[in-house]
Amino acid sequence: MINDFKHHVNRLRSSGLRPTKQRLTLCKVLFDRKETFHFTIDNLKKRIEKTTKSKISLATVYNTVHAFKNNGYLREISLQGNKTFFDTNSSSHHHFYDQDTGDLIDIKNEDIIVSKLPSAPKGKKIKQIEVTLSLANNNQNQKK
Amino acid sequence: MINDFKHHVNRLRSSGLRPTKQRLTLCKVLFDRKETFHFTIDNLKKRIEKTTKSKISLATVYNTVHAFKNNGYLREISLQGNKTFFDTNSSSHHHFYDQDTGDLIDIKNEDIIVSKLPSAPKGKKIKQIEVTLSLANNNQNQKK
DNA sequence: AAAATAATTTATAATCATTCTAAACTAGAA
């Protein structure tokens, strides 16, 4: 399965995206792995430079990540702060967010149970339920 | 209580913040109201210009909002996208986020029940539980 | 109350992430 990218080609085609060299490189970097990958655009750019010989322009990384997100290959994570994080785990799950370090840690879906929800406003549908648990050091008070 | 700002002065003093003209103006705009106020820095700047005669520089609005946040007067809301929202409701509650319009809607704490939580990593403490329910129009599919 | 001090405010510049633009390039169709 790894080192075989026909399934990437097929997925791209079925989303109406041409399987270009750049998109396939991104697919390999993002999806040919066991673990969930949390990343910012900047992270991802650096990882591409480190793990492949391909040079992909910043604009293309942005374009591709957004295309992948719009087609459900990636999720954007809701977080405080100015950084936009994405997640290769598109199944439903939640996150710890460490306010001190900026780290994100996956929480398996079954480790959080939301047992009551309000109904969506008229004409709207709930598309995603995200629980973020913000962490800070035990000893530390809130003031700066 | 409204039109009396001694309590604002006291609160600022007890946080080690000098009760300056600018900070008191911000306190009045933010806290002398019944309803929760969701805002971006830009929103807030415009509201100050509209509802008061004071001119407060953009840098001061940033500084003050961050000071208020660090002292627990305001919360920053976790959201997708590049805009940073703050919330005057510092008691625990949650949000609908409308992906089409960017609107934020409060959800009362009692309308969501999180009945199971993971324990925090060693040395860390859970500081905040935030549930974000993303909304989209009923009829619309995910693709762009 | 005046002088000293430390915090605060301010305009502006700098930075950073992201989007836009328009030209060059490429995949797939004819």
Added chain:
DNA sequence: TTCTAGTTTAGAATGATTATAAATTATTTT
């Protein structure tokens, strides 16, 4: 092979936020 629309690209433009350093103000000390 040629054509066409989709894609990539470098660099410019934008927008939010942070940094800087001088002027101002609140509070403390005298």
